[in-house]
Amino acid sequence: MAQSAEAQDFTPRQNDVLETALALLVEGGERALTTAAIARAANCSKESLYRWFGDRDGLLAAVITFQASKVRTDATGISPLTPASFRESLTIFSVDLLSVLSGPSSLALNRLAIGQASREGSPFGRLMLERGRKIIGTRAATLLEHGRQHRYLAYEDTETTYQTLYGLIVRDVHVRLLLGETINARRTDLKKQAEAAIDQFYRLYGADNQTVNTTSKETG
Amino acid sequence: MAQSAEAQDFTPRQNDVLETALALLVEGGERALTTAAIARAANCSKESLYRWFGDRDGLLAAVITFQASKVRTDATGISPLTPASFRESLTIFSVDLLSVLSGPSSLALNRLAIGQASREGSPFGRLMLERGRKIIGTRAATLLEHGRQHRYLAYEDTETTYQTLYGLIVRDVHVRLLLGETINARRTDLKKQAEAAIDQFYRLYGADNQTVNTTSKETG
DNA sequence: AATGTGCCGAACCGTACCGTACGGTACCAT
DNA sequence: ATGGTACCGTACGGTACGGTTCGGCACATT
Numbered sequence: 001m002a003q004s005a006e007a008q009d010f011t012p013r014q015n016d017v018l019e020t021a022l023a024l025l026v027e028g029g030e031r032a033l034t035t036a037a038i039a040r041a042a043n044c045s046k047e048s049l050y051r052w053f054g055d056r057d058g059l060l061a062a063v064i065t066f067q068a069s070k071v072r073t074d075a076t077g078i079s080p081l082t083p084a085s086f087r088e089s090l091t092i093f094s095v096d097l098l099s100v101l102s103g104p105s106s107l108a109l110n111r112l113a114i115g116q117a118s119r120e121g122s123p124f125g126r127l128m129l130e131r132g133r134k135i136i137g138t139r140a141a142t143l144l145e146h147g148r149q150h151r152y153l154a155y156e157d158t159e160t161t162y163q164t165l166y167g168l169i170v171r172d173v174h175v176r177l178l179l180g181e182t183i184n185a186r187r188t189d190l191k192k193q194a195e196a197a198i199d200q201f202y203r204l205y206g207a208d209n210q211t212v213n214t215t216s217k218e219t220g
Numbered sequence: 221m222a223q224s225a226e227a228q229d230f231t232p233r234q235n236d237v238l239e240t241a242l243a244l245l246v247e248g249g250e251r252a253l254t255t256a257a258i259a260r261a262a263n264c265s266k267e268s269l270y271r272w273f274g275d276r277d278g279l280l281a282a283v284i285t286f287q288a289s290k291v292r293t294d295a296t297g298i299s300p301l302t303p304a305s306f307r308e309s310l311t312i313f314s315v316d317l318l319s320v321l322s323g324p325s326s327l328a329l330n331r332l333a334i335g336q337a338s339r340e341g342s343p344f345g346r347l348m349l350e351r352g353r354k355i356i357g358t359r360a361a362t363l364l365e366h367g368r369q370h371r372y373l374a375y376e377d378t379e380t381t382y383q384t385l386y387g388l389i390v391r392d393v394h395v396r397l398l399l400g401e402t403i404n405a406r407r408t409d410l411k412k413q414a415e416a417a418i419d420q421f422y423r424l425y426g427a428d429n430q431t432v433n434t435t436s437k438e439t440g
Numbered sequence: 441a442a443t444g445t446g447c448c449g450a451a452c453c454g455t456a457c458c459g460t461a462c463g464g465t466a467c468c469a470t
Numbered sequence: 471a472t473g474g475t476a477c478c479g480t481a482c483g484g485t486a487c488g489g490t491t492c493g494g495c496a497c498a499t500t
Contacts, residue, residue: 044447046490115250118249125401126400128399129399163391179345180337200384264477266480275459449492452491453490464478465479
């Protein structure tokens, strides 16, 4: 690992290269992501690759941050006028979450990071958690806290509540996809699944429940 | 991939070799799992490795089935006399599930399978799903159906209910562990987390709930 | 015109690893 | 004793890949 990718702003030419590399990774997995293959596919020289990214690991890290910067938190605008619209926001969030996690880019990058996670000081896993999970987690947190402020939800700890929401939505689908299972996820099914999850979530954390949500905080 | 590992009964000597290989994989990841390293660590020759397992992939598959055969479903005996004992069984199952998933062997093998999952016809992911998830899923299914028979639980589809239970227990912990995050999972915390998950599960599927659990079946 | 810079294409080097082959050894059966 | 079998240790061929170097081209600066 040569250079920290803090700068994260690349030249257009470098962005093209990263895009090509990502496509290569999505198509053929890590085995296909050789420096020679990237240079060939991107019509650039290996020398330039090493000049720009210093290292193969640096290139991989750049690909990760590049993809993360593309995802961002689209549709952050919450229109929390009514309880129904807030619930709709939660549903939209669920669908977005499932869509992102089941997307080919996300799967390819997660597979890459997980496959490398056993390497002693491998930064890819931390990068994925930092740039991937944190972003969408933050979006969810603001959404949840918003719901609590407006008395739509009743809970104590935001992080714990978000983890429950995540579990209800994702279940073991992510790992199964990572392991290569192909799931026929038509858009309608995705929506149905999301609504079912939100329904269960409301039964646990909806403000109109008689029981208070005093689940003990976790130390994980 | 040479030979299907259907036989799954290896000679003691071969079991020793597989044990050594697994230890090697756990310690150093896939990079460390070279045929030469296995032969060196297990005091056998590479020729024997190829005679026994046919191929490097065959060896890896053998390691997977070997580890899966070690896990099995310990403590399958359910003593479902009272509602309390049934709930205790669910808690035990939760703790077992979290323990297995966070164990170093499970993490190493899942990382291996996920890292290879992009290879076109890679059988490791399917193997993991077949030998890993199915086994513990079956145990959970019998447990759940047992609870429904005794009117402790009320639900429609066993698979869907199990997936919800799984989500409540595991959340995103598995993926975070796979990505390399170190979580301080003391035994007491594990128990607390499990009990919290079961508590939530009962609020969704407990038979004493007023609402009926008619969540639409999923097509995933 | 001369010089410098950035890049491409290609060749090259060192290394790591899979798979195989070969010599040597211990054990067993005939 | 003789032959067969299974195994170990090692060495080798072939290949793939990371990283470096070199020649050449286009373009900008002076």
